[in-house]
Amino acid sequence: MAVREVLEELGEVRGVEACALVGEDGFVIEGMQRENAPEVDFLGGAATSAMASARALADHLQRGAVEEVMVEYPEGPILLVPLEVGESSYMLVTLLDSVQSLGRVRFQLKRVVPRLREVLV
Known part of the structure; x- marks a missing residue:
């Protein structure tokens, strides 16, 4: 199974507008989006900065x-989910249609994230 297939499966979950696998350098490795959804190709850098800020906050608060x-x-x-695979760092970025979709999407992420790690090894 390839990264694209896993992302497409996540994209089939009701409430997911787009998702992308982003490398630690901020570049989108693979992405998918529904029709009329925001482009995922340009959000890697901003998402990487947001994750870096969250990590700095976690370090400061010792959380x-x-x-x-x-x-x-x-x-x-x-949603930004960090993925550590061996020596490499990635991030799964998922755009949702509304806050009401959070529970359903988070539940599916519990299945999808381990599969992404397997594919990335």
């Missing part, structure tokens, strides 16, 4: 590793 970052907007939240 442990960041497991997920959610940024909520009127048009729907964005």
Whole structure:
């Protein structure tokens, strides 16, 4: 199974508008989006900065590793999930249609994230 297939499976979950696998350098490795969804190709750098800020905050507060970052907007939240695979760092970025989709999408992420790690090894 390839990264694209895993992302497409996540994209089939009701409430997911777009998702992307982003490398630690901020470049989008692979992404998918529904029709009329925001472009994912240009959000890697901003998402990487948001994750770096969350990690700095976690370090300062001594809260442990960041497991997920959610940024909520009127048009729907964005979830950032860090993925450590061996020596490499990635991030799964998921754009949702509304806050009401959070539970369903988070539940699916519990299945998808381990599969992404397997594919990335």
